[in-house]
Amino acid sequence: NSLQKPKISFDKTFYDYGNVEQGGNGEVVFTVKNEGDGNLVLSSVLASCGCTVVEYSKEAIEPKQSSEIKVKYNTNIVGEIKRSITVTCNDENHPRTVLLLIGNVVLKKK
16 A cells, blocks of 8 residues: 555654763663654664764664664763754655754763
């Protein structure tokens, strides 16, 4: 049935680290859900810079199933966190979604 279409949704589209210590945990997980009735395929998940590493499954997300995008920000870089991750998929209505990371990396207290 060619009428079956995927429909992407996220548990959140931005994450605020708040103040995180230098070298602290920069990991965050975004959950992607397919609320449609066709398979959802993430064709790319691109971070705005090399300081952010993303991991995601290339497997199709079946209807009513979910998958995770794992993001790891390099917290050795002190200062403001303002990064984006662009998710491209086969949902015609939402082919691109931008996930935002904000926060601040502060020097570790001695």
